[in-house]
Amino acid sequence: MHYNGNRVGFYSLYRGELMISTVTTSTVTILTASGIAGSLALVGVFVLITLLVQKELATASANSRLHQLGRVVNIGIVPFMIAFILIVIFKVIEALI
Numbered sequence: 001m002h003y004n005g006n007r008v009g010f011y012s013l014y015r016g017e018l019m020i021s022t023v024t025t026s027t028v029t030i031l032t033a034s035g036i037a038g039s040l041a042l043v044g045v046f047v048l049i050t051l052l053v054q055k056e057l058a059t060a061s062a063n064s065r066l067h068q069l070g071r072v073v074n075i076g077i078v079p080f081m082i083a084f085i086l087i088v089i090f091k092v093i094e095a096l097i
Contacts, residue, residue: 041083041087044084045084045087047080048080048081048084051073051077055070055074056070058073
């Protein structure tokens with residue numbers, strides 16, 4: 001291992017060149033991917049909450065069209081509810097490991 005200013009690198013066994021480690025690149029990629037996944041999970045939870053509030057308000061109304069809208073919103077709620085359950089399961093597993 002060779003210390004060169006601010007960088008730590010490894011010498012190649014064949015040519016004696018300084019090889020730059022890909023550990024930093026891999027770490028940045030993993031952190032960025034997990035950050036994006038966390039952001040998407042948060043957006044999904046907010047959409048689920050919005051759909052659930054919309055369903056409650058629509059079904060509580062006396063208007064028949066809003067009642068029908070309350071039933072139609074279930075089409076959007078089901079996939080977001082499945083995604084929410086999977087997020088909770090993965091977060092619990094992540095906390096236990």
